[in-house]
Amino acid sequence: MVPGPSIQVCEGDKVVVDVENHMEGMEVTIHWHGIWQRGTQYYDELEYDIYQWIAGNAGTHFWHAHTGLQKMDGLYGSIAIRQPPSKDPNSNLYDFDLTTHVMLLSDWMHEDAAERFPGRLAVNTGQDPESLLINGKGQFRDPNTGFMTNTPLEVFTITPGRRYRFRMINSFASVCPAQLTIQGHDLTLIATDGEPVHPVKVNTIISFSGERYDFVINADQDPGAYWIQLRGLGECGIRRVQQLGILRYARNAYQPSSAPPTYDYGIPQGVVLNPLDARFAPNGDHVISLIDEISYLSAPSPLLSQYDDINPEQFCNGDNRPANCGQNCMCTHKVDIPLNAIVEVVLVDEGKDTIAVPNNGYVVLRFRADNPGFWLFHCHFLFHIVIGMNLIFQVGSLSDLPPVPEGFPTCGDHRPQITLDINSSHYHD
Incomplete structure (x- = not known):
């Protein structure tokens, strides 16, 4: 079924979505594009079988997979939140x-x-x-x-x-x-x-x-x-x-x-x-996606629910780059933003959440950082996302977040542990 089911609700409704994943050996996460997620930060872009959020902002939005290239294969659908005339x-x-x-x-x-x-x-x-x-x-x-x-x-x-x-x-x-x-x-x-x-x-x-x-x-x-x-x-x-x-x-x-x-x-x-x-x-001999000369590398664990499990050296930004970071600098690109701060990143149409930037161009935008959490700022072209054109805005501190929902799933480090056998020239995992 392409596209997936359309979600048609009224402003203020509570939306509960059951997601069943029948893909063998593949996880799936769903992003609710355009939904504010105020108070429901834990239910966006995480691998979960039940998503629930409040339809707090009326308008035309959509949902799509945010794992790998699944969106391109048809995992997306529309959202319409209607309001009184x-x-x-x-x-x-x-x-x-x-x-x-x-x-x-x-x-x-x-x-x-x-x-x-x-x-x-x-x-x-x-x-x-x-x-x-x-x-x-x-x-x-x-x-x-x-x-x-x-x-x-x-x-x-x-x-x-x-x-x-x-x-x-x-x-x-x-x-x-x-x-x-x-x-x-x-x-x-x-x-x-x-x-x-x-x-x-x-x-x-x-x-x-x-x-x-x-x-x-x-x-x-x-x-x-x-x-x-x-x-x-x-x-x-x-x-x-x-x-x-x-x-x-x-x-x-x-x-x-x-x-x-x-x-x-x-x-x-x-x-x-x-x-x-x-x-x-432009001419070039290889392709790499960067923001502020950094290619995004996913954190080993969810930032919202398992922040303390992540080594602080995993994070970086333009002011805090890893040592000996070369042309293809890779790390978890995170920008810290105090809660309720006014952030200027060129001001365009008020209310836009997606902006097209022309080749060799730039855009200045402004948003009010009044929704605490870890929010992904990324290019929306799928092949650009998966090769690193992303960063994370951390709005507020961990104490500003609502408590982790009871029974919320936890994840181990997705990276395999690598050990070196000193008696062999081969690596083992």
Whole structure:
């Protein structure tokens, strides 16, 4: 089932999720992307069979695996937390907010993601997807044979004269930006990353992995069926990767009368949200992911529940680098932040939790450190995460945290103990 189950709740609800892992020899952790986790810090990104948290912040969010490359293999799903219309400053712009109008965008490879894992010092690894999906659906045209799969496209149904809120989630795992355009219809943007924004009317939305955009479609065109075009940009443009969906007016044709748009002859883009600048790839002989010249190395035990089990020398940051740390400096990158401090890391849209940084660019952001815990700050491109483009914000001290839940599982050191037999040249574990 791709995507996984959608979680649709109301603001203030308590959410309890049972996770059953039937993958032999593989653990799984779930991250609730966009959920504040105030008071439920222990139930985010940890290996656990029951997750529970309060739906404290309304908006469009999503959940996904945070272990290895499992997200790229389809372990993700949508979250919609609704609130009373009186609390939504843009509620007057739409008539319906339906569970069927969640639009989850994803990229797709034709083999397990682990088979495409590049290795730390490899290049030309073929990490681009073969296809894109809308709510797990789509068709694929083989570029070598021209054969098209006979698989269904996603169809969204609307009624003439009504206005509909759509919740779009970018669940890409690759570096490709996603470009979404709907034939003949304007998109009135009303929220991003779960937070309302001043409405703006566009024709095309470009988004990056982890971003969410809510927009309103006014069903004011001639009743019929219209194409939805999703194009992969950047590196995905080399393969001309795209996917189609259908916006259908109720009690009308299921298939648009016009020919399907192609990658190079697509739906007119019109006014574009987040247009891309020209980009040039740097030259290099190997690939490594860094933040502040440090490649993130996972701690041997959970920081929240077993902090005292970790050797202090495991941690580092820009002011405290390990001795003799070379070009590929690796350690558990942690930045200590006093509770309730104001942190400046360039200020952009208030409320954003995912920001695209252009090549050779930078971003300045500010957040209020009022939620104690250990929070992962990372790139959302999956291959970048697993090779070290992460760090941990420690907000507050251990005494600021709520108590560890009763019966919370503990972990041993995941690293094998290595001993050296002085009478042999071989290592043993």
